Amino acid sequence: MEPSWHETAFLLVGPNEVDAGERLRVQLWDSDRNSADDDLGRVEVDLKELMSDPSSFAQISDRSDELRALSPNEGMPGLLSWRVGYFPKIRIQKAQIEEQPLESNVKSIQQLKDAVAQDVYRKMREASSQNGSPESGQQMAQDLKSREDSMIASTSPPQDFPMGILSLQIHQISALEYERINKSRDDNDTADDTVAHSDDLPSSYCTIILNHQKIFKTRTKPKSSEPFFNAATERFIRDVNCTVATFLYAPYELTFASGGMRKYGRARISLMFRPIGLHLSPSSLGWDYGTLEVSDCKSPLDKISPVLHDLRLKARTSVSRGKMYKEETCTEEVCWRGKKGRILRLAVQQRYRSCLVIEFRKYRLGVDATPAFAVLWLQDIVDEEEITIRLPIFSGSKANLKRAESNYTYNLKEQLGTIAVTVKFWRGLGPYHQRLAIKNNAIQDVWEVLNTAMDNKEINNAMIEDIDTAEDSSSSESSDEEGNTNSIGGLRKQAKTAFKNKPPFGNGGNEHSGATPFKQLQEYNDHSDQLHRHHRGLMQWKGARTAKWMKSKIADSTAQVTDSLKHHNRDPGVEKEV
Numbered sequence: 002m003e004p005s006w007h008e009t010a011f012l013l014v015g016p017n018e019v020d021a022g023e024r025l026r027v028q029l030w031d032s033d034r035n036s037a038d039d040d041l042g043r044v045e046v047d048l049k050e051l052m053s054d055p056s057s058f059a060q061i062s063d064r065s066d067e068l069r070a071l072s073p074n075e076g077m078p079g080l081l082s083w084r085v086g087y088f089p090k091i092r093i094q095k096a097q098i099e100e101q102p103l104e105s106n107v108k109s110i111q112q113l114k115d116a117v118a119q120d121v122y123r124k125m126r127e128a129s130s131q132n133g134s135p136e137s138g139q140q141m142a143q144d145l146k147s148r149e150d151s152m153i154a155s156t157s158p159p160q161d162f163p164m165g166i167l168s169l170q171i172h173q174i175s176a177l178e179y180e181r182i183n184k185s186r187d188d189n190d191t192a193d194d195t196v197a198h199s200d201d202l203p204s205s206y207c208t209i210i211l212n213h214q215k216i217f218k219t220r221t222k223p224k225s226s227e228p229f230f231n232a233a234t235e236r237f238i239r240d241v242n243c244t245v246a247t248f249l250y251a252p253y254e255l256t257f258a259s260g261g262m263r264k265y266g267r268a269r270i271s272l273m274f275r276p277i278g279l280h281l282s283p284s285s286l287g288w289d290y291g292t293l294e295v296s297d298c299k300s301p302l303d304k305i306s307p308v309l310h311d312l313r314l315k316a317r318t319s320v321s322r323g324k325m326y327k328e329e330t331c332t333e334e335v336c337w338r339g340k341k342g343r344i345l346r347l348a349v350q351q352r353y354r355s356c357l358v359i360e361f362r363k364y365r366l367g368v369d370a371t372p373a374f375a376v377l378w379l380q381d382i383v384d385e386e387e388i389t390i391r392l393p394i395f396s397g398s399k400a401n402l403k404r405a406e407s408n409y410t411y412n413l414k415e416q417l418g419t420i421a422v423t424v425k426f427w428r429g430l431g432p433y434h435q436r437l438a439i440k441n442n443a444i445q446d447v448w449e450v451l452n453t454a455m456d457n458k459e460i461n462n463a464m465i466e467d468i469d470t471a472e473d474s475s476s477s478e479s480s481d482e483e484g485n486t487n488s489i490g491g492l493r494k495q496a497k498t499a500f501k502n503k504p505p506f507g508n509g510g511n512e513h514s515g516a517t518p519f520k521q522l523q524e525y526n527d528h529s530d531q532l533h534r535h536h537r538g539l540m541q542w543k544g545a546r547t548a549k550w551m552k553s554k555i556a557d558s559t560a561q562v563t564d565s566l567k568h569h570n571r572d573p574g575v576e577k578e579v
Contacts, residue, residue: 007409042068042077061086162276170233177266240286287384288428305418
């Protein structure tokens with residue numbers, strides 16, 4: 002066996018890890034379905050060695066290390082070929098010095114060094130009188146770094162270094178107010194609709210969502226209208242130019258029914274980006290979540306086996322699938338497109354370790370056969386750029402298919418031709434992730450945030466076209482296609498209200514005038530998610546909210562039992578404040 006992953010991991014290294022003498026460990030596991038995973042060996046490298054070795058400092062070096070057992074002196078069969086490098090934060094760039102507003106008389110690195118040297122000379126006259134004294138040199142290095150950090154924080158990131166470390170900190174939520182939604186009073190009652198200091202305030206916590214992924218959760222704070230958090234985290238980001246950070250405040254509620262108020266307030270947060278000197282290919286700068294758009298698949302008549310001409314295609318990712326059919330209008334080549342010529346769109350999760358599998362499907366009694374297939378690894382395409390890639394077609398035995406979709410590189414000899422696939426990867430969660438959001442609580446929370454942003458018209462109107470086409474792009478396909486149900490309300494219904502300026506349901510008091518009962522029901526269904534988030538409609542009653550909460554808990558427990566019998570990837574999960 003020679004498994005091939007071709008995946009990249011980014012680990013943050015700080016002074017604590019270096020001072021503690023930490024070692025970088027790469028561990029190989031045997032994934033088992035019904036028992037604990039088995040340790041097949043490991044490779045360990047001292048962090049200080051990576052930082053001091055010229056071959057791995059600020060560059061990537063190729064290595065081949067023998068696998069070792071838990072005991073360092075005991076060997077294990079196998080050789081691990083991998084690449085590793087240590088990349089420090091870059092120093093301040095010339096463009097940043099010219100842009101910084103802190104010291105107007107400093108416009109170059111040399112001027113900055115001269116200014117620091119003068120300050121150090123004034124602070125340490127006796128030490129500076131001795132040429133090359135250790136005290137003055139150490140003080141100069143510390144002051145130079147401190148002033149560089151201040152200048153970097155006051156300027157925009159350099160465009161030549163998109164990769165780096167993003168620090169996010171939540172300081173405080175201030176002026177937190179709740180609007181009473183379920184209130185009953187007379188018209189002459191002038192009581193305030195908001196409450197800032199009350200025992201009814203719930204305990205609260207904050208969540209950070211980065212590129213539509215839930216990454217950090219703070220501790221729960223006691224009841225207060227101005228909770229202090231002062232919680233921070235750091236993350237490596239692939240491209241600062243397309244990174245989106247969302248800070249979510251949420252009440253900690255023991256039951257779904259305990260809420261009932263809309264929240265208002267102001268958040269004080271801090272963000273700091275420090276680039277590193279790492280340059281990777283443009284395809285490595287994308288998001289993990291997105292939607293893959295497959296326009297068509299083509300192959301010249303002489304580049305594909307005749308037995309595959311009349312077969313349909315099944316395109317699938319790890320979380321979504323769809324069908325493509327042969328176009329009879331093509332004469333000089335074989336062409337496949339979605340039903341009625343539509344573009345096929347598939348949800349993608351964990352894009353940098355996922356692939357698009359194109360199966361040639363043949364009708365037969367029982368389960369359809371797969372005589373051939375092609376595989377495209379999604380880490381090889383650039384975000385939001387249409388590209389046509391020619392893929393080899395291999396014989397579709399189960400062993401070959403399993404090997405191809407599990408390994409980045411695979412040596413298969415039974416090639417049946419080639420096929421050109423036109424694809425485009427759209428970053429971020431979309432309408433085709435609805436089914437995935439049902440099964441994953443973290444994604445469901447992000448989905449709810451996106452829907453709320455749509456209610457408030459805070460999402461770019463560029464999403465209108467994709468949301469509109471989501472309703473009729475794949476929903477009319479066969480039951481093999483996923484991601485087109487209306488289980489969580491989703492972007493389709495919200496788009497009709499938030500993006501197309503349709504007046505919100507329930508505003509103005511005349512929304513039912515002259516409407517038939519069927520029209521009223523249809524109007525309510527189109528706006529049900531927006532109403533339920535504000536505890537209107539059916540959710541204005543506590544019993545309905547409690548029943549919905551109980552249903553979600555039962556579904557979560559069922560999903561946990563079902564997922565325990567499946568293979569799982571070792572995901573880092575959501576970091577929680579200590």
